[in-house]
Amino acid sequence: MAAKTADATWRERAQRVVPGGMYGHLSTRLLPDSYPQFFERSSGTRIWDVNGNEYVDYMCAFGPNLFGYGDAEIDDAYIAQLGIADTMTGPSPVLVKLAEALVAHISHAEWALFCKNGTDATTAAVMAARAATGRSTILRARGSYHGTSPWCTPLQAGTTKEDRSHQIYFDFNDIASLAAAAAEAGPDLAGIIATPLNQHAFLTQQLPTAEYAKAARKICDERDAYLITDEVRTGFRCSRDGLWDDLGAPPDFSAWGKVLANGHSLSVLLGSARARAGAEAIFVTGSFWFSAAPMAAALVVLRRIRETPYLETIERIGTQLRTGLGEVASRHGVGFEQSGPVTMPLWKFADDPDLRAGFFWCSEMLRRGIYTHPWHNMFINTAMSEQTVAATIVAADGAFGALTASRSQLGPNLKLSALLSRA
Ligand code: PMP
Numbered sequence: 001m002a003a004k005t006a007d008a009t010w011r012e013r014a015q016r017v018v019p020g021g022m023y024g025h026l027s028t029r030l031l032p033d034s035y036p037q038f039f040e041r042s043s044g045t046r047i048w049d050v051n052g053n054e055y056v057d058y059m060c061a062f063g064p065n066l067f068g069y070g071d072a073e074i075d076d077a078y079i080a081q082l083g084i085a086d087t088m089t090g091p092s093p094v095l096v097k098l099a100e101a102l103v104a105h106i107s108h109a110e111w112a113l114f115c116k117n118g119t120d121a122t123t124a125a126v127m128a129a130r131a132a133t134g135r136s137t138i139l140r141a142r143g144s145y146h147g148t149s150p151w152c153t154p155l156q157a158g159t160t161k162e163d164r165s166h167q168i169y170f171d172f173n174d175i176a177s178l179a180a181a182a183a184e185a186g187p188d189l190a191g192i193i194a195t196p197l198n199q200h201a202f203l204t205q206q207l208p209t210a211e212y213a214k215a216a217r218k219i220c221d222e223r224d225a226y227l228i229t230d231e232v233r234t235g236f237r238c239s240r241d242g243l244w245d246d247l248g249a250p251p252d253f254s255a256w257g258k259v260l261a262n263g264h265s266l267s268v269l270l271g272s273a274r275a276r277a278g279a280e281a282i283f284v285t286g287s288f289w290f291s292a293a294p295m296a297a298a299l300v301v302l303r304r305i306r307e308t309p310y311l312e313t314i315e316r317i318g319t320q321l322r323t324g325l326g327e328v329a330s331r332h333g334v335g336f337e338q339s340g341p342v343t344m345p346l347w348k349f350a351d352d353p354d355l356r357a358g359f360f361w362c363s364e365m366l367r368r369g370i371y372t373h374p375w376h377n378m379f380i381n382t383a384m385s386e387q388t389v390a391a392t393i394v395a396a397d398g399a400f401g402a403l404t405a406s407r408s409q410l411g412p413n414l415k416l417s418a419l420l421s422r423a
Contacts, residue, residue, distance in 0.1 A: 006050040010038045024148075025062060025376075030415055032363040032374070042069035044383035047371065055371035056388055060379035063233050063258035066314075067304060068383030074262045074300045081296035092292035094299070101302045102270060107241050108250035109270035113279055115289045118232030119147025121255035121269040122193065124284045126151065128253060128271070129191030129226035132278030136166035137185040139178065139192040143200045146193060146230050146255075166190075172198040173208055175215045182219045191226035191252075192216050196234050196243035197341070202355075202375045202420070204348065205340030213249035226252040226275060232267070235259055236305055237314070237343045237379065253278075262301050264294035314380040317389060318342030321380070324393040332400035346377040354413040354420060357403060364399035375416075 014037070015021040021037075022028070028035045036049035045068060047057040060066070067074060085092055099112035115121055126138055146152040150163035166188070170181040172195075182189060194216060198206035220227040229244050229251040236259050239246050252275040257267030265288070271279055304310055319342045329336035335350025349357040358374035365372050370392050372378060 006052075007036045007038055010050055014038075030375075030419070032359045032366070032415075034363045034366055044068040044070070045381055045388055053369070055366070055369055056384075056392065057371045058378040058380075058392075059371060059373055059376075060381050061263060062376075063237075063379055064261075064263040065379070065381050065383075066236065066259040067262050067301065067310070068381055069263065071262055071383075074264075074297050077300045078261075078264055078293045078297040081293040084292075086293045087288055087291045091290040092295070094292045094295045095290060098295045098298055098302070101299060102268065105240075105302060105306060106254070106270055107245040108252070108254065108272050110273045111271055111276055111279065113269045113271075113284070114295070115267045115269065115284070116265050116286060117147070118230075118255060118257035118267050119149050119152075120284070120286065120289075121257060121267045122146040122152065122228075122230050122232065123149045124269045124279070124282065125228040125230075125253040125255050126191070126193060127282045127284065128269070128275065128278035129228060130278075131281035132226060132275065133190045133224065135188045135190040135225075137168060137188040137190055138166060139168050139170055139181045139185060139189070141172040141194055141198070142169040143203070144172070144193075144195050144198075144230070145201070146195075147232070173206055173212045175212055178212070178215055178219065182223065189219075189223050189225045191228055192220060193228040193230060194244075195230045197238070199233060199340065199344065199346075199377050201377075203346075204337065205344070205346045205377060207341070208244075208247065210247040210249070213244045213247040217244075217249040217251075220252070226278065228253040228255065230255050232257040233377075234344070236311075238341045240305055240311060260301065261294040261297040264297045265291075266294035266298055310382050313382050314343045314384075317384045317386075318345065318380045320386065320389045321345070321392060324389060325396055328393055328397050329400055332397075332404050334400050334404065336400075340377050343380045344377045345380075346375075347372070354417045356410045356413040357407060359413055359415075360406065360410055361399050361403050364402045365395050368395035368398055370395045 011021060028037045038050040039047050040050050041048040045056055046054055048054050102112045103109045130136055150159040168181040168184050171177040197208055217227055229242060231254050234243055235256045242254050244251055253269060253271045255269055260266045322338050322342050337348045338345050340346050352358055355374050362372050362374045
């Protein structure tokens, strides 16, 4: 009998002491069987699983890794601040310096309220819009992910109908649908929350039209309501500014997290002058929201965003990857769709409703040392290089070949078919 792998042993131990063996978006429950659950180490663009396998990591910790894992300058700032002070009875001046840096940098921002996770920031934004208007109804795009508070967690288990009330859905990029939702809200419209681009798992990613973003802005202006953008995932990966600032539709509130401290725990709610009263009215806080070390790391991140060509770098790498994958897929005669910005790609196979081809291909990539995702968008970081792309293309060549050879024999994807048939 083959010896049990370290990953299998950790899974068994976790099964006994962790709900479901693992929970949330880091669970491998909806990934191919070959995907490891536990990782030991990370550096630059690479991760090592507990079985000792090394991968180029296109998930980037689901976003936070923008400048590479363990970036020396960022982590030195974190460690230096840790040596001075981190979580204390009161905040450090680092908080004010970071707020000033963000306000100077993001067009619509006049103030900053720091927290830990993206959910903290999106939830505070919704609360502040309600507090500012004295109204309840929030419009949100159907299928958008804003985190896991009871008002927005994707599964209904454990939430009440009341948690989900006062929300009306519209379709992303669909001005008529947005206008209809605003009309339905009537005088109770408090705000609109939108992801700057459509990044729904499983689906082709969509960029917003400027008309759609401006229509959302206009509805909020006309109705004295608040526009919230959820930049938690997009933040700094497609623009140095807010994405809807670029489109001429600056939000009142914007929620950021993930890349802000390049993997250290920090998120922020930013807002315009008009939005300040709402943020001042609500009571939100947390034991760790004021910790100084992640803020010191974020100061370095922001300086890099301002002063280095990091965005051009990830766009160049993302474009090389998209072009190279497109070429190798068509050489193999495989219908392979790449959607979303090049820095946040999502890949799908043609004629693959239960993702059996996607699962097979990703497993083949994994075997070749490339960690990709079959249904969630991936991320490019600045530690990637032309060599990373070249190695990925070589792996993809092999994986497309293996897929072509096996596709007719692939059985149904039992992990996903029940979920996708409910959707
Ligand atoms: N909004 C968006 C668009 C996200 O992608 C996420 C996280 N994937 C969140 C909110 C929630 O962030 P967090 O997991 O840090 O609470």
